[in-house]
Amino acid sequence: MKSKLYILFLALTCLTSACKKLDIAPKNVIQDPDVFSTPGGIDIYMARSYSELPIEDFRYSPERGFNNFWIISPFSALTGEALSRDQTRAMPENFNTDPNNESNFWAMSYKLIRETNYFIEILPKYSANFTEAQVNNWTGEARFLRAATYFALVKRYGGVPIVEKVLSYPEQTVEELNTPRASEEAVYDLVAADLDFAIAKMSESSVAGRANKYVAAAFKSRAMLFAGSIAKYNKVNLFDGDKNLVCGIPAAKANTYYKASYDASMLLDGKYSLYKKAWAANDQEAQYQNFVNLFFDVASPENIFVKQYNYPNTVHGYDAYNVPRQLMGGNGYSSELNPTLDYVELFDGFPKNLDGTIKTLDANGNYVLYNNTLDIFSSAEPRLRATVILPGDVMKGESIEIRRGIYTGSPAGGIKKFVAENSTSNYPTTNIVQSANANQTPYKLPNGQLMNPAGKSGVFTAEGTAAVSGFSIRKYLDPNMPTSEVLENHSDQTWIELRYAEVLLNRAEAAFELNSSGLGGVNYQQQAFTDINQIRERAGAALMGSPVDLTIDVIRKERRKEMGFENKIWWDLKRWRILDKEQNGKIYRTLMPFYVADAGKYILDARLDERNVRYTFDPRWYYEQIPAGEIAKSNKIIQNPGY
Amino acid sequence: MKKIILYLSFCMLIAGSSSCKKYDNYPEPAETLTGSVTDIASGKGVQTETGSGTRVKLLELSWNDTPTPYYFYSEQDGSFKNTKIFKGNYKISVEGPFVPLVQNNASGTVTVDNSQVLNVAGTSHVDFKVEPFLNVEWVGEPVYNAMAGTVTASFKFSRGTANPAYQLDITDAYLFESPFPYVGNNNKDDRYSNQVSYSGASGSALLGQTINITTKDKLPAKTTLYFRVGARVAYGLNYYNYTEVKQIIIP
Structure with missing residues (x-):
């Protein structure tokens, strides 16, 4: 009996077990076939990669890194474009140096590079599910993303390890995986090769926020211009033990890269155009409105590559942090970005001294009296008005009142400058009433009316939440957002990462550099001239008369005016290798309006920043410090010079 | 009861035998490295x-042949002393406002290497x-201008190297002031320190000539201040060459 039981047991175990596979993929983890079998799956994969793409947008600051909501130390306050209460020194990207910080850029980038490499390797296995055009397009897209990431790395660190395959551990040994830094040139060449692939294989159009052939071309014009500038202007070289030039590019390569930038920008010719929907010739008001609208029209023919936001799912706080003080929202933030007088003086259309500084004194050295603070700017370049809120100009239907104080002395015989030129000392207290903060005590004017010493948007002596430079930012501020909605994490305007104006500026610069190094074949000088004049015409600025007026400074100045406050200028100043010369104990200038009580008029005082904020750019920062943790991980990663 | 004793003795066994005493199996850094960086011409x-x-820089x-470098900074006068160095064989060099000890040609080959290898x-x-x-040198003593409350420094600079590759344009000269003797570009009082910039070759034209720079604003009274002049060429990390530090007692 017992033996029968054993037989039955044996039969049951031997015959009925092992019918199902035990080695199955976990059901709660999404598998490759789930993702790579439908276009929807690919979209999801791409959406994640795009969200990690290092774009210095509304959610980036050099203090806190990418995808951070708290942008109170704005990027533009590192370059002399703006002054900010919370950014009071020059610095490199700070989020980068903390070895334990998950947001350290180096580690973050290689995650995204792995994702793109994985995509490139896996997609062909599932190509039967798609058309050839789709596979080509997506492969190109992945290589665009990889190029953008390597470009973000190389512009920070110089040469970095090149990883073009998915690395597997423990299948591969540590020795195999330990990759040294490639030369800076090799990384730029990889960026170029990836973008060339994308240009060749991708379709001509895409949904907003995703790359296509022309996005890749525009991006290439940017990246190659960087490479050319490094080759031409960089002075710091670093070789590793194997004679790889990890910092620096041989000067002989400059023209190759400038030419690559130039050629890439030509691909966009006729495909995009400058935004001129509300523009009208000889109409400053229309040109002003057109430049404001440029940043809000989703159908703008100028937008090449954008990053979209959508309340309440993906949001930022640009409006809440940057509106003028008098339009402050419920979170109590405002006025983080206050354009410097140095930035305003780049533009034309108001009285200037011979050295290009604003002229607010008469021939005797006395202040000129104005009826209101905006008078001097009445015929200023429309692009300036659209970028900067000038004191007294209108925003959201309100006149933005910026006033430093009230002068109570007599205007008879003229008012002399309050503080000496190039002095950072505070204003004297005799004959000047001022306010420490927004809780003001009104001053009784001679005509009996009451007036607050400072304007509604500042400037206060002890509170930084005000127009500390005498100006406030307008670019990208939503002109229609009600103050009740001006809150953190409530804005959702689109970030324009690449617009056609930049491509024109890239081309003008590359063309000029090629022309000045004597390269013929094309009339580069004429091309640069046409491009710059296109930008100027749209901006409402005076056109250049002749190509021979072009200098490298004209082109760079145009770039600073056009691209100001778009988080690009810091990189430009770095690749031109001029930031250490510009910021050497530099104090930026401000414009302080005063009301003259006895005259009922305004005076404007141009002076150095009263807060005495100094900027000194350390030349080491041209190549950022590689996080110490990354150096410690590998004996093959060498640190950049000086750290 | 028996159980408790068992547990206790187990705990004591763990506590007594684990975690030893030594924190490391390598002798602590106890060697001393001293040295100096001197001008080959003057010996200073x-x-x-x-x-x-x-x-x-210590390697x-x-x-292994490619160790991670260990750095420490020298004193103000170019001398250095570090009393916490691991015993070992080091390749030592210095980096600063002088012709680099290790030079590469354009293809990365080391052409000059004046590093020293030493058993520490x-x-x-x-x-x-x-x-x-x-070489930045004082010309006479800095002068206190009692009327204006400023200090005027007279100095001159000259080339310290005959190597034409390092005879670059002088970008600026700087009179540094600080209430502390460790005065320099990283430790200066911006209110008084004064910088004079030279564009192009205009600085090179002043080589060997006496130059005056005056502090910017009225200095505080009844205090001891320290002064120093720096000048530099645009090379590498734009280091300054300095004069020695002078102390001035402001009446």
């Missing part, structure tokens, strides 16, 4: 700033004779 120490000027060769044990000493980019 090459003046620099503390904490961001001349620094010593410990005992374990006990107290070891190493001297580097270098060619500073510039």
